[in-house]
Amino acid sequence: MKRQTLALVLWLGLNAGALAAEPITLGLNYPRTGNYKEEGVAQMRGALLAIDELNAQGGVLGRPLRLASRDSASRPEKAVRNVDKLADEGAVMLFGGASSAVAIAAGNRAKERGLLYFGTLTYSNDTTGKDGHRYMFRECNNAWMSARVLGQYLNKTLPNKNYFYVTADYTWGTTTESSLRQTTHSQDSSRHPGLKVPFPGAHLADFQQALDQAANSQADVLVLVLFGEDLVRAMGIAEKLGLNKRLQIVAPNLTQSIIEQAGPGLMAGVIGTEPWTWRVPALEKSTEGQAFVKNYSERYQGYPSSSAASAYSIVYQWADAAKRSNSLDSEALIKALEGHSYSLLKGRQEWRAFDHQNVQTVYAVKVKPRGEVMKDPFKQDYFEIVDRMEGAQAAPSLDEWHSERRAAAKSTLLQ
Known part of the structure; x- marks a missing residue:
């Protein structure tokens, strides 16, 4: 009994220490207004659920997570300004977007600030094709x-x-x-x-x-x-x-x-x-995916959409890369993500190394x-x-990707 009490005290102490530590800021650049605002709301909900779950588990690298957000209104120029505001707030990574023009423009600015940018809803081939770079990772499929x-x-x-x-x-x-x-x-x-x-x-x-x-x-x-x-x-x-x-x-x-x-x-x-879709976890026999559907539904009184699932997955994948690399540094995280295969909300997925496209069903x-x-x-x-x-x-093959990059006079290595 004494051992159990001591273990509980130590666990509470460790978690209290984690929550007392300086928070890690994640930056969500999403459409709260404009044509794609409903997709934006879903992204916010998915991100908040993931952050709350991770914080309940002790955070990342002993520190809690917090979410900072800015409204892109699906306008590239506004999204670029948001990148600077979020970076100045101390965000260590950025994600979001329901417009490919927004994701591409914001991702380019994030690269200049040395920050990873994860695209949620950005289906244009260009995002990880001719406009792809080392700091851009796309969670959803492409066109x-x-x-x-x-x-x-x-x-x-x-x-x-x-x-x-x-x-x-x-x-x-x-x-x-x-x-x-x-x-x-x-x-x-x-x-x-x-x-x-x-x-x-x-x-x-x-x-x-x-x-x-x-x-x-x-x-x-x-x-x-x-x-x-x-x-x-x-x-x-x-x-x-x-x-x-x-x-x-x-x-x-x-x-x-x-x-x-x-x-x-x-x-x-x-x-x-x-x-x-919320039916996919049962179809693919994903235990974690079914738990996500249950937790999201209880919290928000509705099923999660692909927009919510994308934001949720990005937060978890960034956190996993940070834990595996024991770092928040962008270069260390890139190495941890490239070629990484995982299962979360459905079957196997992979962050492909040569273009940072998430390969999935x-x-x-x-x-x-x-x-x-x-x-x-x-x-x-x-x-x-x-x-x-x-x-x-x-997904496009390596040869197809090379052809697209060459046609755009871009390097066949991400830079």
């Missing part, structure tokens, strides 16, 4: 990975169809459209036309004009390379035009937040991809009918997983 699993599913279920593309005119939109055209063999723009809409700042008139042209085309498949509120607004116009009844609508990157904003009735039948999903969604206790059972592709098959 190629989405396009490959989507192409596999669409070629199988909708072969030889005509496509029409409506695309947000920035790095995520253009690289996503290009990738999907290749995997669905829809490169011929005379047969498979498309229009670009401004980003940010598209107006309803921009979406109306683009969708009027889609309605007057010979398309069988309407690809909306849009995200967040832009996708929601476009879907509202598509419904008024009856396009969701006439055409198969594809939105390459779906999130739980998008379905919540639009409503499952409007989004029913839309096909896209997700790197993670990607899922093709289809939004369930509203009636099915409403049967769920939280009314958030949105996605049917209709196909999957292992990360090694989906």
Whole structure:
């Protein structure tokens, strides 16, 4: 009994010491306002849950974690200023973003400040492709990975169809459209036309004009390379035009937040991809993933989205690298992360050494009918997983990455 009491006193003393130590600051650069704000809220929630769990375990290197955050509003210039503010607050690493333009710009500034930047929602190929560097790590999949699993599913279920593309005119939109055209063999723009809409700042008139042209085309498949509120607004116009009844609508990157904003009735039948849904841990038999779903649901009274899972995973992966390297130094952390393989919220994942892309399974999903969604206790059972592709098959190869870098006159070694 005395030994148990002594052990308890020592444990309490060690944890009290950890909590009394100088906190380690992690910096979240996320959209609290703007088109992607719902994805931003999910990132904040996932990050806070991870930090609270780690602090309950004694923190990292004997020190508690704290979160500092800044609103990027999905604007690159604001996100860059946030990097400086967070660095000046003492942040030892940065993460976040629901826009690839934001992640790329903020990541470049983080490199100048000697800080790692982990991209949460940044699907552009450029993030770890032509614009990749040593200080950038992308947790989610890239556009190629989405396009490959989507192409596999669409070629199988909708072969030889005509496509029409409506695309947000920035790095995520253009690289996503290009990738999907290749995997669905829809490169011929005379047969498979498309229009670009401004980003940010598209107006309803921009979406109306683009969708009027889609309605007057010979398309069988309407690809909306849009995200967040832009996708929601476009879907509202598509419904008024009856396009969701006439055409198969594809939105390459779906999130739980998008379905919540639009409503499952409007989004029913839309096909896209997700790197993670709350159903994935049970599918992949991930004990830690199922615990995350349970803890998040109890805390926030709703299921975690891929946005929340990404932020949660990044905090845990950074903490794991810090513990394995016994350091907070960026160079030591880079070495600890490169080539590191792990399982956390689903199956095996790896931080690939040559481009810092997280290689993981990607899922093709289809939004369930509203009636099915409403049967769920939280009314958030949105996605049917209709196909999957292992990360090694989906991710660009080293040769493909080299070709992309050479085409952009960039080094084939991250710098």
